Amino acid sequence: MTELSAAHDAAVTDRTRLAGSAYNGDRDLAARQSLYRWQTPRYDLPGIVAEKLGDVRGRVVDIGCGNGKFIQRLRQDRLDLSLLGLDIAPGILAGVPGPVAVADATRLPLAAESVDAALALHMLYHVPDIPQAVRELARIVGRDGMVIASTNSDRDKAELDGLWQRAAGDVLGIGRGPARISLSARFSLEKAPAFLGEEFSRVELIELPGTITVPVPDPVIAHMSSYRAWADQHDVPFEATIDRARTLVADHIAHYGAYEITCRGGILVCRR
Helix, strand or coil: CCHHHHHHHHHHHCHHHHHHHHCCCCHHHHHHHHHHHHEECCCCHHHHHHHHCCCCCCEEEEECCCCCHHHHHHHHHCCCCEEEEEECCHHHHCCCCCCEEECECCECCCCCCCEEEEEEECCHHHCCCHHHHHHHHHHHEEEEEEEEEEEECCCCCHHHHHHHHHHHHHHHCCCCCCCCCCCCHHHCCCCHHHHHHCCCCEEEEEEEEEEEEECCCHHHHHHHHCCHHHHHHCCCCHHHHHHHHHHHHHHHHHHHCCEEEEEEEEEEEEEC
């Protein structure tokens, strides 16, 4: 691991940064979520999770529940389930329908085999000790229970990586600027099955590829700006790079009519 990647990993998993800045409210998370409104095919991810939980009865815990998109959907579709939301960031839990609690994924405040299913959706890459978090998931879920995780591929939104490097290069006056930080790299779709396979004998990978096509720059720039909590990790003036990216996207749309981003995400359904 390079010194730079080690610093990025530390920043992605820093609890103070996560709770105090990145997820102290849902503004930045909502900006990243909203980009998918422009995706084709349009996946109803909360609906897919609800469908996968079709045979589950009893208690479901959403670990790293964020702004509660999945809990809200399950409260609507599955009135029979007992739901609990956990997150390390108190600020983002304010709008989540309870019960909720502040908790660490590596030390879950739940008894062994006390839940029938656990969700770990787009969050395990933020955990410093991923194997320990997976062990905790296995510990709390009953023998016939299920864990559903989700993340993005190493190749997800490659166009935004290129856009950032071009914009950063322009700001710095060099050909190509430094790479932007990747949140999901530590637990990408390529790495996730090995992590989860340490505790679960059956890991079903469901890939959800798509293309985001936006006719205006705002959704793209809002998504890129949502990484402001890690602005110090980009080795480039953050706001100046965002402004340059806006101009580049606007120019691209003026020439081609839209801006396209390739998405490669997926969910993993795990059983013993």
